[in-house]
Amino acid sequence: MDQRMRSASDNLLSAVVPLLKLLCLTVIGLILAHPRTQIIPRATFKLLSKLVFALFLPCLIFVHLGQSVTLDDVLLWWFVPVNVLISTAIGCALGYIVALICRPPPQFFRFTVIMTGFGNTGNLPIAIVGSVCHSSDNPFGPGCHRTGIAYVSFAQWVAVILVYTFVYHMMEPPMEYYEIVSEDNEIVEEPINNISMPLLHEAEWPGIVDKGTRHSKKPFIARVFMSISGSSNTFPDIDFSEEGGADVGPSSPKSLRCLAEPKVIRRIRVVAEETPIRHILQPPTIASLLALIVGMVPVLKDFVFGYDAPLSFITDSLDILAGAVVPSVMLILGGMLAEGPNDSALGIRTTIGITIARLVVLPMIGIVVVALADKWHLLIEGDQMYRFVLLLQYTTPSAILLGAIASLRNYAVKEASALLFWQHICAVVSLSLYIAIYFKLLSYV
Structure with missing residues (x-):
C-alpha cells in the first residue's frame, strides 16, 4: 500500500515538475514584457519569434526527425497525422455543441467552432516534451526527447494544411461585420474591427498576416456564391472578368473555358485559386520534408547523421541552435500573456x-x-x-496561430486574443492534471 502511494506521488511529481519549469520560463517572459516594467520591448519579442520560426524550430525538426525517421517508421507512424484530423473533427463537433448551448453572438458562431476544434500541435507540445524529457528519470527512457520531437514534428504538416484551407475559410468575416461606404459612385468595403495585437500575431507564425490575398479581409466565399443561393444583399458580386487579365477576348482559351464551365464549378475554382495553400512551404514545413527525405534514404542519413558522418559537424551545430526552441517559445508566450486579455464581445x-x-x-x-x-x-x-504525443494532441489549448489567422481575415481579433489568454492561464491546471493522468495510464500499458 505504501509503495503504491509512493508510486502515485512520483507520477504526480513527474507530471507537475516539467510544467513548473515551463511556467517559470513563461513568468520570466511575462515580467520582461510587462507594460509596467518593459525591460525588453515588444519589438524584441517579435524578432525572437522570427528567429524561432525561421531558424531554431527548423533546426530542431530537422535534427530530431531526420535522426529518428526511416521508411519503415513513416509507415508505422501513420496514426500520428490521422490523430490530428480525428482530434480536430471531434473538437469542431464539441465547438458546434458549445455554440448551440452558449449561444454566442451570431457573428461568432463559426469562431466558436474553430477555437474549440484547433489545438496547439506544434510549439507547445514540443516545449512539453522537451521539459518532460529534460530530467534523466523521465518515464519514457533515454531516447525520450528525440523520438518525442520526431512524433510532434511529423504531425505538423497536417495542421499547416488545415490552417491554410479549412481554418482560413471558416474564419472569413461574416457579411454583417462589414459596412458599405459609397464614395464617388465607387463601392468600398471597410472593416469595422481593426484591432491588432502584435505579439499574438507573431507568436507562432511570423509574417502570416502578410500572406493574405486581395480578398483576405473580405467575406469572399459568401459573395462568390451569393447569386447561386439567390439571396439579396447590397454587397457587390465578384467580378469574374478580372481573373482573365488581358487575355479575355472572345476567342481566348480562358474565355472559352469560362463559357464551357458551369457557374458552380467556376466559382469553386475561383475560391480554390484564392486559397493561400501555396504558403504552406514555410521554414518548419521545409525542414520536415528535408528530414523525411534524408531519414528515409539510408545513404543520405549516414552522410548527415551519426558520430562518423562527414556532415556531423553541421548537424551538431544545428542541434545547438535547436536547444533554444523551448526557452524562446515560453518567453514569447509570457510576452504575449503580459499584454493581458482584450475586451471581448464573445461573452463570459x-x-x-x-x-x-x-x-x-x-x-x-x-x-x-x-x-x-x-x-x-x-x-x-x-x-x-x-x-x-497522441494524447497531448487532445490536451493543449487553442492554437495561438488562430490569433494570427483572425488578424489575417480581420475577424474576431479581440475575441481571439482574450480567449487565448484565458485558455493558457487555465491550461496550467488542466495540463498538470491530465499529464499526471496520462503518466498513470501509460505506466499500466
Whole structure:
C-alpha cells in the first residue's frame, strides 16, 4: 500500500515538475514584457519569434526527425497525422455543441467552432516534451526527447494544411461585420474591427498576416456564391472578368473555358485559386520534408547523421541552435500573456464553454480514442512516448496561430486574443492534471 502511494506521488511529481519549469520560463517572459516594467520591448519579442520560426524550430525538426525517421517508421507512424484530423473533427463537433448551448453572438458562431476544434500541435507540445524529457528519470527512457520531437514534428504538416484551407475559410468575416461606404459612385468595403495585437500575431507564425490575398479581409466565399443561393444583399458580386487579365477576348482559351464551365464549378475554382495553400512551404514545413527525405534514404542519413558522418559537424551545430526552441517559445508566450486579455464581445458564458470543452472534455474523449486505437492494434507496440504525443494532441489549448489567422481575415481579433489568454492561464491546471493522468495510464500499458 505504501509503495503504491509512493508510486502515485512520483507520477504526480513527474507530471507537475516539467510544467513548473515551463511556467517559470513563461513568468520570466511575462515580467520582461510587462507594460509596467518593459525591460525588453515588444519589438524584441517579435524578432525572437522570427528567429524561432525561421531558424531554431527548423533546426530542431530537422535534427530530431531526420535522426529518428526511416521508411519503415513513416509507415508505422501513420496514426500520428490521422490523430490530428480525428482530434480536430471531434473538437469542431464539441465547438458546434458549445455554440448551440452558449449561444454566442451570431457573428461568432463559426469562431466558436474553430477555437474549440484547433489545438496547439506544434510549439507547445514540443516545449512539453522537451521539459518532460529534460530530467534523466523521465518515464519514457533515454531516447525520450528525440523520438518525442520526431512524433510532434511529423504531425505538423497536417495542421499547416488545415490552417491554410479549412481554418482560413471558416474564419472569413461574416457579411454583417462589414459596412458599405459609397464614395464617388465607387463601392468600398471597410472593416469595422481593426484591432491588432502584435505579439499574438507573431507568436507562432511570423509574417502570416502578410500572406493574405486581395480578398483576405473580405467575406469572399459568401459573395462568390451569393447569386447561386439567390439571396439579396447590397454587397457587390465578384467580378469574374478580372481573373482573365488581358487575355479575355472572345476567342481566348480562358474565355472559352469560362463559357464551357458551369457557374458552380467556376466559382469553386475561383475560391480554390484564392486559397493561400501555396504558403504552406514555410521554414518548419521545409525542414520536415528535408528530414523525411534524408531519414528515409539510408545513404543520405549516414552522410548527415551519426558520430562518423562527414556532415556531423553541421548537424551538431544545428542541434545547438535547436536547444533554444523551448526557452524562446515560453518567453514569447509570457510576452504575449503580459499584454493581458482584450475586451471581448464573445461573452463570459461562451468563453467558459470553449475553455471547458477544449481543456476538460476533449482530453477525456482523447483518452477513449487512443485506448480504442491501442485495442485495435493501430499504435506502435510498447512505445509510450508515441501514445503520450497522441494524447497531448487532445490536451493543449487553442492554437495561438488562430490569433494570427483572425488578424489575417480581420475577424474576431479581440475575441481571439482574450480567449487565448484565458485558455493558457487555465491550461496550467488542466495540463498538470491530465499529464499526471496520462503518466498513470501509460505506466499500466
